[in-house]
Amino acid sequence: MALSLLTIAEELRRLQAEGVDRVFVDNQTFSSLNQRESEAAKVKTKHAVAAHDGAEHSDLRALVEASSASVSPAQSATKDTTSTKSPALLPESPPEIILPDGDAQSRLEYLEERVLGCPVCQAHLSPHGKIVFGAGHPSADIFFCGEAPGTEEELTGEPFAGEAGHLLSKIITAMGLDRKEVYTANILNWRPQHDKPYGNRPPTVQEMRFCLPYLEAQIDIVQPKVIVALGNAAVTGLLGPDPSRKLAAVRGTWSQFKQRPLMISFHPAYLLRNGTMKTKRMLWEDMLKVMEKCDLPITDRQRGYFLPKA
Ligand code: URA
Numbered sequence: 001m002a003l004s005l006l007t008i009a010e011e012l013r014r015l016q017a018e019g020v021d022r023v024f025v026d027n028q029t030f031s032s033l034n035q036r037e038s039e040a041a042k043v044k045t046k047h048a049v050a051a052h053d054g055a056e057h058s059d060l061r062a063l064v065e066a067s068s069a070s071v072s073p074a075q076s077a078t079k080d081t082t083s084t085k086s087p088a089l090l091p092e093s094p095p096e097i098i099l100p101d102g103d104a105q106s107r108l109e110y111l112e113e114r115v116l117g118c119p120v121c122q123a124h125l126s127p128h129g130k131i132v133f134g135a136g137h138p139s140a141d142i143f144f145c146g147e148a149p150g151t152e153e154e155l156t157g158e159p160f161a162g163e164a165g166h167l168l169s170k171i172i173t174a175m176g177l178d179r180k181e182v183y184t185a186n187i188l189n190w191r192p193q194h195d196k197p198y199g200n201r202p203p204t205v206q207e208m209r210f211c212l213p214y215l216e217a218q219i220d221i222v223q224p225k226v227i228v229a230l231g232n233a234a235v236t237g238l239l240g241p242d243p244s245r246k247l248a249a250v251r252g253t254w255s256q257f258k259q260r261p262l263m264i265s266f267h268p269a270y271l272l273r274n275g276t277m278k279t280k281r282m283l284w285e286d287m288l289k290v291m292e293k294c295d296l297p298i299t300d301r302q303r304g305y306f307l308p309k310a
Contacts, residue, residue: 088123090210095120097217104138107221115189115214124190124207130157134185134218141294142177143224144168145215147233147267148188148203159184167268168230174305175287176296183222185215187237208237219258225294227257228286231267238262252286263290281306 095118099107112133115121121131132149135158144160152162160168169179187203188211194201203211215237219227229235232247238257239245247264255262265286271279284306291298 088120090206091120094210094213097213099217099220104221104223108134108138108218111214111217111221118189118214120210121189124193126154126191126193129154129191131189132157132159132186132191133189134183134215135159136179136183137181138183138222140181140183140222141225142182142290143219143222143227144182144184144230145227145234145238146184146186146230147237148186148200149191150200151191153186154191159186163272164267164269167272171268171283171287174284174302175291176302183218183224185218187211187215187234189214202233203237205236205241208233212237216258219260224260226290227260227262228290229255229257229262229264231265231270234267235264252282252289254289261293263293277306277308 095114097111097114100110102110115133116131118131125131129149132153146160146164146168149159150162150164152165153159155161159165165184168184172179172182187208192201192203192207227238229238235245235247235250236242239255239262247266250264251266253264255264263286266279266283268283271283288298288303291302
């Protein structure tokens with residue numbers, strides 16, 4: 001028992017080292033952990049298990065509680081969490097989209113109307129939630145792709161409207177740009193519902209597959225020079241699930257999505273919780289690569305952001 005709990009703790013530490021800062025723990029898992037813990041407690045009393053075992057348990061409890069208390073849209077594990085409560089069924093086939101002719105703005109307007117009217121998206125909303133479509137310049141060079149709307153986003157109907165969004169805005173400003181000059185969107189158009197009164201859960205693979213055509217259509221319209229995948233869910237949603245892919249290994253590297261360069265980086269929410277000079281610099285180096293790819297001017301000052309002072 002203690003061994004399996006330690007294995008969980010080890011896996012959580014491994015994920016954290018990789019750039020995953022939160023994991024979603026559903027109620028079923030919690031009750032099973034509680035049950036196991038009370039079973040373990042009984043065994044412990046019976047056999048007078050050595051005191052340090054108890055310390056291991058509470059370490060894990062702290063770890064699991066800490067991660068569950070802060071679940072939010074970010075690079076949490078995007079394994080296929082089919083057991084996660086989902087309020088509505090997903091159809092077998094994703095939506096088929098035929099875009100009208102016209103300029104980027106009018107095509108985006110058509111698509112937005114289509115997404116806002118999507119019965120599947122509507123069925124997944126919480127009572128006061130809004131569907132969140134992408135926002136920004138219709139012909140932006142840089143297309144930032146996040147995970148899913150969070151609390152603020154489902155209330156406002158705007159992507160990246162909360163704390164992580166404010167940090168993303170700061171990053172964009174540091175690049176010498178404005179939010180209006182780039183495009184921001186998410187893998188998922190609705191905030192994934194769950195059975196907890198707080199936090200967010202990462203989208204399931206099925207949810208991401210359903211919404212992908214909506215995201216692809218936005219990319220087809222905007223035709224960005226570069227797509228930036230922010231965090232694990234964005235990577236999984238764009239490139240497909242791959243259990244052997246580790247964010248730590250692919251972060252800062254170029255991939256391709258729809259024949260467009262795709263830069264993989266941290267989700268800003270990760271920096272909100274792990275914002276050391278090192279992680280800030282890592283994300284910033286990814287942005288420098290994006291700027292270079294887009295032929296944006298880069299000053300010496302910008303090149304030096306988050307480097308240790310000499
Ligand atoms: N996190 C995301 O991934 N997307 C948002 O829109 C907001 C937070």
